[in-house]
Amino acid sequence: xxxxxxxxxxxxxxxxxxxxxxxxxxxxxxxxxxxxxxxxxxxxxxxxxxxxxxxxxxxxxxxxxxxxxxxxxxxxxxxxxxxxxxxxxxxxxxxxxxxxxxxxxxxxxxxxxxxxxxxxxxxxxxxxxxxxxxxxxxxxxxxxxxxxxxxxxxxxxxxxxxxxxxxxxxxxxxxxxxxxxxxxxxxxxxxxxxxxxxxxxxxxxxxxxxxxxxxxxxxxxxxxxxxxxxxxxxxxxxxxxxxxxxxxxxxxxxxxxxxxxxxxxxxxxxxxxxxxxxxxxxxxxxxxxxxxxxxxxxxxxxxxxxxxxxxxxxxxxxxxxxxxxxxxxxxxxxxxxxxxxxxxxxxxxxxxxxxxxxxxxxxxxxxxxxxxxxxxxxxxxxxxxxxxxxxxxxxxxxxxxxxxxxxxxxxxxxxxxxxxxxxxxxxxxxxxxxxxxxxxxx
Amino acid sequence: xxxxxxxxxxxxxxxxxxxxxxxxxxxxxxxxxxxxxxxxxxxxxxxxxxxxxxxxxxxxxxxxxxxxxxxxxxxxxxxxxxxxxxxxxxxxxxxxxxxxxxxxxxxxxxxxxxxxxxxxxxxxxxxxxxxxxxxxxxxxxxxxxxxxxxxxxxxxxxxxxxxxxxxxxxxxxxxxxxxxxxxxxxxxxxxxxxxxxxxxxxxxxxxxxxxxxxxxxxxxxxxxxxxxxxxxxxxxxxxxxxxxxxxxxxxxxxxxxxxxxxxxxxxxxxxxxxxxxxxxxxxxxxxxxxxxxxxxxxxxxxxxxxxxxxxxxxxxxxxxxxxxxxxxxxxxxxxxxxxxxxxxxxxxxxxxxxxxxxxxxxxxxxxxxxxxxxxxxxxxxxxxxxxxxxxxxxxxxxxxxxxxxxxxxxxxxxxxxxxxxxxxxxxxxxxxxxxxxxxxxx
Numbered sequence: 001x002x003x004x005x006x007x008x009x010x011x012x013x014x015x016x017x018x019x020x021x022x023x024x025x026x027x028x029x030x031x032x033x034x035x036x037x038x039x040x041x042x043x044x045x046x047x048x049x050x051x052x053x054x055x056x057x058x059x060x061x062x063x064x065x066x067x068x069x070x071x072x073x074x075x076x077x078x079x080x081x082x083x084x085x086x087x088x089x090x091x092x093x094x095x096x097x098x099x100x101x102x103x104x105x106x107x108x109x110x111x112x113x114x115x116x117x118x119x120x121x122x123x124x125x126x127x128x129x130x131x132x133x134x135x136x137x138x139x140x141x142x143x144x145x146x147x148x149x150x151x152x153x154x155x156x157x158x159x160x161x162x163x164x165x166x167x168x169x170x171x172x173x174x175x176x177x178x179x180x181x182x183x184x185x186x187x188x189x190x191x192x193x194x195x196x197x198x199x200x201x202x203x204x205x206x207x208x209x210x211x212x213x214x215x216x217x218x219x220x221x222x223x224x225x226x227x228x229x230x231x232x233x234x235x236x237x238x239x240x241x242x243x244x245x246x247x248x249x250x251x252x253x254x255x256x257x258x259x260x261x262x263x264x265x266x267x268x269x270x271x272x273x274x275x276x277x278x279x280x281x282x283x284x285x286x287x288x289x290x291x292x293x294x295x296x297x298x299x300x301x302x303x304x305x306x307x308x309x310x311x312x313x314x315x316x317x318x319x320x321x322x323x324x325x326x327x328x329x330x331x332x333x334x335x336x337x338x339x340x341x342x343x344x345x346x347x348x349x350x351x352x353x354x355x356x357x358x359x360x361x362x363x364x365x366x367x368x369x370x371x372x373x374x375x376x377x378x379x380x381x382x383x384x385x386x387x388x389x390x391x392x393x394x395x396x397x398x399x400x401x402x403x404x405x406x407x408x409x410x411x412x413x414x415x416x417x418x419x420x421x422x423x424x425x426x427x428x429x430x431x432x433x434x435x436x437x438x439x440x441x442x
Numbered sequence: 443x444x445x446x447x448x449x450x451x452x453x454x455x456x457x458x459x460x461x462x463x464x465x466x467x468x469x470x471x472x473x474x475x476x477x478x479x480x481x482x483x484x485x486x487x488x489x490x491x492x493x494x495x496x497x498x499x500x501x502x503x504x505x506x507x508x509x510x511x512x513x514x515x516x517x518x519x520x521x522x523x524x525x526x527x528x529x530x531x532x533x534x535x536x537x538x539x540x541x542x543x544x545x546x547x548x549x550x551x552x553x554x555x556x557x558x559x560x561x562x563x564x565x566x567x568x569x570x571x572x573x574x575x576x577x578x579x580x581x582x583x584x585x586x587x588x589x590x591x592x593x594x595x596x597x598x599x600x601x602x603x604x605x606x607x608x609x610x611x612x613x614x615x616x617x618x619x620x621x622x623x624x625x626x627x628x629x630x631x632x633x634x635x636x637x638x639x640x641x642x643x644x645x646x647x648x649x650x651x652x653x654x655x656x657x658x659x660x661x662x663x664x665x666x667x668x669x670x671x672x673x674x675x676x677x678x679x680x681x682x683x684x685x686x687x688x689x690x691x692x693x694x695x696x697x698x699x700x701x702x703x704x705x706x707x708x709x710x711x712x713x714x715x716x717x718x719x720x721x722x723x724x725x726x727x728x729x730x731x732x733x734x735x736x737x738x739x740x741x742x743x744x745x746x747x748x749x750x751x752x753x754x755x756x757x758x759x760x761x762x763x764x765x766x767x768x769x770x771x772x773x774x775x776x777x778x779x780x781x782x783x784x785x786x787x788x789x790x791x792x793x794x795x796x797x798x799x800x801x802x803x804x805x806x807x808x809x810x811x812x813x814x815x816x817x818x819x820x821x822x823x824x825x826x827x828x829x830x831x832x833x834x835x836x837x838x839x840x841x842x843x844x845x846x847x848x849x850x851x852x853x854x855x856x857x858x859x860x861x862x863x864x865x866x867x868x869x870x871x872x873x874x875x876x877x878x879x880x881x882x883x884x
Contacts, residue, residue, distance in 0.1 A: 078825075083829070289777040317822075318839070328767070337530060381758050383870050383873075394527060394758070
């Protein structure tokens with residue numbers, strides 16, 4: 001890949017012509033005219049735009065794809081990558097994760113989110129759905145990193161009315177803060193953590209608030225068998241029915257995990273047009289023992305998309321790897337090698353993910369957001385190239401991504417990301433200090 | 443990573459000093475004195491060797507690991523990568539894979555194996571265990587690529603005495619051919635394909651031949667439930683018992699898959715000191731529906747190692763990805779997040795794999811074969827570095843490997859592999875011609 005002066009290609013408002021790139025249909029040219037959308041795409045359109053383009057990128061030897069969407073993560077948990085693994089879920093949370101998280105600062109969340117954005121840019125993800133704490137710091141990190149995010153504060157009341165009030169105010173404050181940024185790449189959501197950590201009153205408040213504000217809802221749903229059993233014992237109904245009763249199921253909802261959904265719940269989620277985020281690597285690592293009922297959800301009309309979960313339970317943010325693990329887990333668990341074929345996995349990470357997050361169509365068409373990635377074919381994983389979708393899902397990792405463009409701005413070119421070293425160093429420092437604070441007797 | 447004249451570092455008989463590299467214990471220096479083994483390793487040993495070293499590689503910012511061992515693959519199937527996926531096993535084989543394989547030539551196997559070796563070098567694998575056809579061509583490819591391989595001809599008699607005779611002669615010829623190469627990196631094995639494709643007479647011949655020649659045995663074992671049920675119906679015993687009766691279970695045996703082994707078979711394989719190659723990605727993609735009984739095999743004393751299977755059912759040869767999928771699948775299927783912790787997964791891909799293939803210890807110690815890789819820590823997947831084993835298994839892909847050394851020879855340095863472009867182009871051409879031949883009516 002070449003351009004005249006590659007150092008200058010980074011930054012806003014550059015007009016870029018990508019020539020001869022394979023978009024899955026054959027070689028095309030793509031023109032981005034210094035705005036935030038793809039202005040033209042097609043065969044041999046370079047003739048029309050050569051004069052206008054400040055930069056011409058030779059796309060021969062690359063596949064062009066829409067930028068991928070990670071529909072469930074806790075970005076700043078990148079600082080906890082590798083801190084604790086291979087443990088029983090409750091021990092892992094109570095002995096390792098929560099004690100460390102108790103020492104998190106706004107600065108940690110800023111650098112953790114910068115690190116996460118860096119990893120996503122490097123592996124071709126241009127939008128993500130995040131639930132965590134200190135989300136103003138996360139928004140600052142996303143703003144500076146240049147990708148898109150739907151951000152929510154993790155609302156947890158544990159049935160305590162006073163705590164609920166505080167969570168409502170925190171949610172309102174974050175939404176107001178993000179509206180105030182006036183950054184089209186950063187949206188706010190309501191984030192009721194899960195049916196087992198939020199009271200029905202809290203769930204209802206989140207539902208009403210999201211309708212009122214016309215913002216998405218991001219929630220965990222039926223990750224483990226235990227939470228489903230507890231829900232039935234406490235509320236006499238399964239989690240999806242509880243959420244529906246609380247007004248939380250709509251096309252604005254993104255429900256993560258869904259491992260233990262039964263057929264009736266799949267039908268309900270489909271009927272309500274919910275997006276369900278499949279997180280296969282995390283589910284396997286934490287041993288949920290059941291895989292998302294993918295076929296039932298799709299048949300019911302739900303929008304099934306893909307997420308990595310946080311780096312403490314994955315431990316990376318590479319959606320190429322996640323596409324593969326999703327396709328593999330579905331085949332293995334449901335005992336059918338035809339479930340979740342490669343083109344469907346690609347659709348989950350692109351069109352379905354973009355739809356879930358409300359960031360365009362996740363497609364390479366004129367007028368769509370200029371969120372796109374170039375994946376090299378000059379690598380063993382893409383040789384031979386019998387079938388691009390198969391190679392992208394089953395053979396490539398995110399390391400095959402060479403160039404990442406979001407909202408018309410080049411964030412990585414030819415594997416170079418300006419400022420990468422500083423982010424790596426600062427995030428490593430923040431992680432080390434966090435562990436030291438957690439280990440110092442208070 | 444830097445060295446004086448990096449272009450010259452490739453090739454045999456270079457003395458190389460790697461300084462300040464993290465081997466998991468802390469920063470060490472490694473000296474390879476133009477021979478095939480690690481001549482010295484330790485803290486600050488650079489003072490002793492600086493004068494002798496032709497090349498000094500700055501290992502700061504890298505982890506040093508033994509080269510990984512892929513204990514089950516069909517390397518030349520790299521040409522079939524992405525040719526057919528997401529199908530029922532029998533349809534996939536009968537409609538897609540076998541018709542294409544019927545048109546394979548020796549030249550295809552040469553370029554397919556070169557492509558596979560290239561991918562393995564790039565992802566840190568320095569030894570592999572291969573079963574396929576035209577294995578003289580595979581040997582030529584391995585010889586030129588510079589890595590290690592244990593090669594066998596896939597012996598299939600389907601109960602036909604005449605075919606059996608031909609398979610015995612082909613096996614003998616390959617072993618003689620490989621002995622004649624006098625290349626310490628290339629060993630021969632007997633390769634009875636599987637209990638369901640080889641008659642008891644054929645299995646017995648392979649067992650006797652391997653004892654007589656003192657060579658390993660490479661076989662498929664209990665990949666699918668159907669083959670186990672068929673074995674019991676035909677032979678009144680399960681596959682491992684059948685192999686034992688035919689004299690095929692010993693510490694020289696590498697049995698691939700093992701998904702459907704029962705407790706008694708695990709005990710038997712452990713007692714005989716067999717190596718069992720876990721191939722989780724292939725098992726998931728082809729929907730075997732049961733995972734290797736890892737804990738039972740380890741408890742019984744079997745040597746459990748790791749394989750990718752061929753690129754038609756994976757679809758890559760990246761053992762970093764395979765370590766992660768192994769650890770994830772074991773946890774998920776056996777419903778216990780503590781099964782197959784990260785250090786064990788690393789051990790499967792290094793020490794256990796090297797032991798299975800008979801290529802040294804898979805450890806970084808003085809006197810061990812100089813098979814080692816340098817993995818960058820200057821990447822999001824290795825930031826922060828709370829725990830190197832965790833990051834290597836759960837966060838990294840093979841793309842984190844920057845330098846690969848096998849038998850004292852540098853095969854990749856700072857991600858550069860001499861001759862890579864030619865191999866990619868020739869392999870792509872061979873794959874395209876293969877498909878055309880298969881599609882031309884004869």
